Amino acid sequence: MIKVGIYGASGYTGQECLRLLLRHSGVEVVAITSRRYAGLPIADVYPVFAGLTPLVFMDASPQEVADLADVIFLALPHSESMKVAPIFWESGKKVVDLSADFRLRDVAVYESWYGQHACPQLVPQTVYGIPELYREDVAKARFVANPGCYPTSIILGTAPALKNKLIDPASVIADSKSGTSGAGREPQVGSLFCEVNEAFKAYKVGNHRHTPEIEQELSRLAGREMKISFTPHLLPIDRGIFSTIYATLTQSISGKELSELYQDFYKGERFVRICKAGTFPNVAFVRGSNFCDIGVAVDARTNRLIIVSTIDNLVKGAAGQAIQNMNVLCGFPEHTGLEMIALFP
Amino acid sequence: MIKVGIYGASGYTGQECLRLLLRHSGVEVVAITSRRYAGLPIADVYPVFAGLTPLVFMDASPQEVADLADVIFLALPHSESMKVAPIFWESGKKVVDLSADFRLRDVAVYESWYGQHACPQLVPQTVYGIPELYREDVAKARFVANPGCYPTSIILGTAPALKNKLIDPASVIADSKSGTSGAGREPQVGSLFCEVNEAFKAYKVGNHRHTPEIEQELSRLAGREMKISFTPHLLPIDRGIFSTIYATLTQSISGKELSELYQDFYKGERFVRICKAGTFPNVAFVRGSNFCDIGVAVDARTNRLIIVSTIDNLVKGAAGQAIQNMNVLCGFPEHTGLEMIALFP
Amino acid sequence: MIKVGIYGASGYTGQECLRLLLRHSGVEVVAITSRRYAGLPIADVYPVFAGLTPLVFMDASPQEVADLADVIFLALPHSESMKVAPIFWESGKKVVDLSADFRLRDVAVYESWYGQHACPQLVPQTVYGIPELYREDVAKARFVANPGCYPTSIILGTAPALKNKLIDPASVIADSKSGTSGAGREPQVGSLFCEVNEAFKAYKVGNHRHTPEIEQELSRLAGREMKISFTPHLLPIDRGIFSTIYATLTQSISGKELSELYQDFYKGERFVRICKAGTFPNVAFVRGSNFCDIGVAVDARTNRLIIVSTIDNLVKGAAGQAIQNMNVLCGFPEHTGLEMIALFP
Amino acid sequence: MIKVGIYGASGYTGQECLRLLLRHSGVEVVAITSRRYAGLPIADVYPVFAGLTPLVFMDASPQEVADLADVIFLALPHSESMKVAPIFWESGKKVVDLSADFRLRDVAVYESWYGQHACPQLVPQTVYGIPELYREDVAKARFVANPGCYPTSIILGTAPALKNKLIDPASVIADSKSGTSGAGREPQVGSLFCEVNEAFKAYKVGNHRHTPEIEQELSRLAGREMKISFTPHLLPIDRGIFSTIYATLTQSISGKELSELYQDFYKGERFVRICKAGTFPNVAFVRGSNFCDIGVAVDARTNRLIIVSTIDNLVKGAAGQAIQNMNVLCGFPEHTGLEMIALFP
Incomplete structure (x- = not known):
């Protein structure tokens, strides 16, 4: 042990x-x-x-x-x-x-x-610990930086498109929404039940500290420096990150091809699930689990790719991914201790 | 009477x-x-x-x-x-x-x-009934089409920027979130408490029927045909529409100038409130009221304008605006019966 | 003014x-x-x-x-x-x-x-300010103690039964549930969204400080000293007090007679609404209003009276009742400024 | 297998x-x-x-x-x-x-x-399947009736007191609250998000069908026929049953003795947890788990015992207890597949 x-x-x-x-x-x-x-x-x-x-x-x-x-x-x-x-x-x-x-x-x-x-x-x-992208580096490392919750959802959501040069890196916009557990257990007015319940707001518009982390990783995937617009919002739920991502397509592609490209990219990855073409994830369906669920659509009217990516911020966005990294670091099967099925409802 | x-x-x-x-x-x-x-x-x-x-x-x-x-x-x-x-x-x-x-x-x-x-x-x-934009037409009309909830938030949020040619019409993306009362009182699985609570999803991605309504009005404001990407999401709250809107700037402008431009555009409008520069609205602060609260920011890093616009979908997004239109139609002071202060918390 | x-x-x-x-x-x-x-x-x-x-x-x-x-x-x-x-x-x-x-x-x-x-x-x-019971005293007073939220719901709910000697004063049990705004806006762990949402608990079991206030008023109504069991609980909602009250009947009475007795007791009272026999209130139907809604049932199987009484803790349980008292103190019509219809949903 | x-x-x-x-x-x-x-x-x-x-x-x-x-x-x-x-x-x-x-x-x-x-x-x-009370009968059975969710919470909560003749059987009142998943997935107005959220109500007051089931089991525990007052309420949460139970003490007992009596009664039971004296359970702390958490207090002022008992209605109140019964029926260790720690927050 x-x-x-x-x-x-x-x-x-x-x-x-x-x-x-x-x-x-x-x-x-x-x-x-x-x-x-x-x-x-x-x-x-x-x-x-x-x-x-x-x-x-x-x-x-x-x-x-x-x-x-x-x-x-x-x-x-x-x-x-x-x-x-x-x-x-x-x-x-x-x-x-x-x-x-x-x-x-x-x-x-x-x-x-x-x-x-x-x-x-x-x-x-330090190795940046998204096993789906850097598994071999993590396996050799001794110090792993576990990614942020917002970045995890956005990086996994955009990686197939960026790696395949499907989208213009200058056009990426990530509109993200987080459950309130992301704000931690420190008592503060903004985290009180009566301030969050029946409420919804954007915060740190244009200056959230996860921005450089996201840009660092997206730039590596794109193979060039890139900047994004990233707007976090606070959801009146306990757990979950949900990112809706918009980017301009650089080439023509059908929804079906797009789905297949995403399926292929994550083939064999236990914790990334690509929704069937035409369907999209719900943060409720990953609650308590280590999954990242991703849905993609081509908006032919505007020539944009729309990506929806969701995780549980405390699991794949924090503790679950940390254990996934530990499993890689220590040579355990990667899913050990992470077999939870999401709790629904 | x-x-x-x-x-x-x-x-x-x-x-x-x-x-x-x-x-x-x-x-x-x-x-x-x-x-x-x-x-x-x-x-x-x-x-x-x-x-x-x-x-x-x-x-x-x-x-x-x-x-x-x-x-x-x-x-x-x-x-x-x-x-x-x-x-x-x-x-x-x-x-x-x-x-x-x-x-x-x-x-x-x-x-x-x-x-x-x-x-x-x-x-x-028929006259399209957003009094802030078409007050005189409504006053002369006998049949008013009350706008949709999503469109109201997006049209009021973008009107000052489009009218002033501040943004590229081809670049507009509206990421919108709606409270569940927008789905009505018809019993259906997707509206059940256990399906909506602790959940968040996008729906009708790329094909929501409010799209042509939004494009019709934005095109009029822009003075040319334009298309937008519009993605609606379902929020686990009773009431509220919250739109986060992204567009590429056509000229350099400071956050302060932008705020002033919005303030000027809606000068004298009782039901549109522009947040102070650097602050953004919360759907909780319009609950039960007829206000549309708008916050704006310049994202200088990406040369984009970010607009946040929020209303109560049942009030300014439906019944409240309908009564505002009735007041204009019938010659009542426009705010008659609409003086409610939002219920918070 | x-x-x-x-x-x-x-x-x-x-x-x-x-x-x-x-x-x-x-x-x-x-x-x-x-x-x-x-x-x-x-x-x-x-x-x-x-x-x-x-x-x-x-x-x-x-x-x-x-x-x-x-x-x-x-x-x-x-x-x-x-x-x-x-x-x-x-x-x-x-x-x-x-x-x-x-x-x-x-x-x-x-x-x-x-x-x-x-x-x-x-x-x-000091005059204890429940206008429905002490209107004339309030009218002559200069210093009014505005009642607690839990006491208001329980006193209004039991007054007709106690005054009419319908129930055994020694048998009264009040199981009360409060929305979270009752805990105030001070930041503390127990009031955080993630602690209250999807949660429900009893607190201060057997020793909540509203107990002596409730017993003082119920004793006056019963015409003898009495004690009650009072258990408060925390509801994951913003506003509302909901008390379910149990007491042993001292005489036989039908549900219909009971309803009529309650109707009579509060005849002419604008802010107390007695539900039709067989129906019971919902805290959602008083949200934002100054009403106290009360439903009553005879449980013939166990010879008990069951009373359900609900208010908005911030309105009839605090600010609304305070203004009602001010109206009496100052000679305004008692409902001035309190005509709000509950906000639903 | x-x-x-x-x-x-x-x-x-x-x-x-x-x-x-x-x-x-x-x-x-x-x-x-x-x-x-x-x-x-x-x-x-x-x-x-x-x-x-x-x-x-x-x-x-x-x-x-x-x-x-x-x-x-x-x-x-x-x-x-x-x-x-x-x-x-x-x-x-x-x-x-x-x-x-x-x-x-x-x-x-x-x-x-x-x-x-x-x-x-x-x-x-048929054997009534609460393993904590009828384990040996279940082991010999071939057809098990899995208990209702409300009954499970109330039976486990009162069993030690009734078996030990601590309380007057005629005095038992159970004020219960259920999460909305108990209403099932059939679409109906009363289960819609906008009807349940920010709401709280009692339902089937005095006539809920779980009453005879509860009375059957409590009578067996008490060793005589007994009736209870049972009032179910609907909580705006997904999962959970929370019962607050009141009964008159037949003898003097301290809070500490009471706690110990409950601890002893459930000694060795993996799925029943008795709170430390002076502390009470929260439905959030059993979410997704097979536990029944119980807290007890002596209300010396009124000579009553107050019992708080909580479970997850879909787990210990349904599927989890069903699997616990299956484990007993089939000879698996009783907790097989039921080791989940509650998901919090």
């Missing part, structure tokens, strides 16, 4: 990692940390775990956790992660970092969006 | 008309019709009306209602409306039609999206 | 008072206070007010507000209200206090549930 | 059975039936199954399914089930019936609530 530690386990992402890892046949969770809840059983903070695990939150140093575990999940807020990452790195253990701190390959870009980077020396060692 | 009849009053739109008209100081509702509920007090079907009105659903002919009322609201499904419209027209009464049957000025376009038109002779007599 | 001040206007209750008062034909709101938001237009904090009022939050002393206004709404948290109440009282102005500080006639009972009372001398001057 | 058929698999309960059975290590699903969807892959009707099963709905006769399967789940509506049950019985196969048709041991009681029984001869062969 591989020993796993979750550093920063008190948020929604941390508890989701635990929920999945407790049902993973190849690992044992040996440490979960939280400064705020130190000393409390996680079952007191998240009663879903009552009767299922005796784990207690520790206020442990990175070194203490590195000593206990073979693999560490870093589930800290942005800018906290890079402060402790070097200790884990130097310990020689494997790390999946769920923060944004190591996702950008260019430190200058990072600093223009987030401020000074505390650990630039680790950036070149 | 003006006498009003609501023909087809059993749906969400019909009851919303009644809710507003009962608080309108200049009118008296004299007839509400429904075949299914004939003989039942509306308070039995919609208990919000208990103690507030003795009105009973009638199964009355158009002629009978025309005889009773000075103004008729047609709140029938598409294709039903055009069957009865001529009777009301010939009666000489004023009509606000909330269906789609008379919104398209070109019968051929109507027929390519909806099938044969039963009353093409009335199309030229 | 009566001049009104809202002292502590930044919470959901305060803004709801303003929403209603802005549409009240007999008053002018001259001051709204908030320490946190001092200097900000309320339209910046609650965009529903954009374009509708220039009011700006003041950080004003009680004396300053007393100097400006004829009537003051105190919308402060419990224990804050009693600190400023004496200043308003001594100013000679009329006050409607929306906190719990002056609802209990017995200071000792207050102190056993809340801790020390800072202003016991004002308690005897 | 045990071969399983689901007869009537197109509703929410049927698909939930499939969702769980596909992840059960000891069974293979060989047939799913639906008249309406015959010929369609279930993945077309419930896209959660896309890529996970090739199963296609069959319009098969009971005999055909009995020929294919070793165990049959009957997931038909009430009154349909008893028509086909005898065929399955005579085939010698094991059956778990999820309808209400065989839950009542007294055919006369059944007929007074439901109408004529089509298959009374099978009633005596």
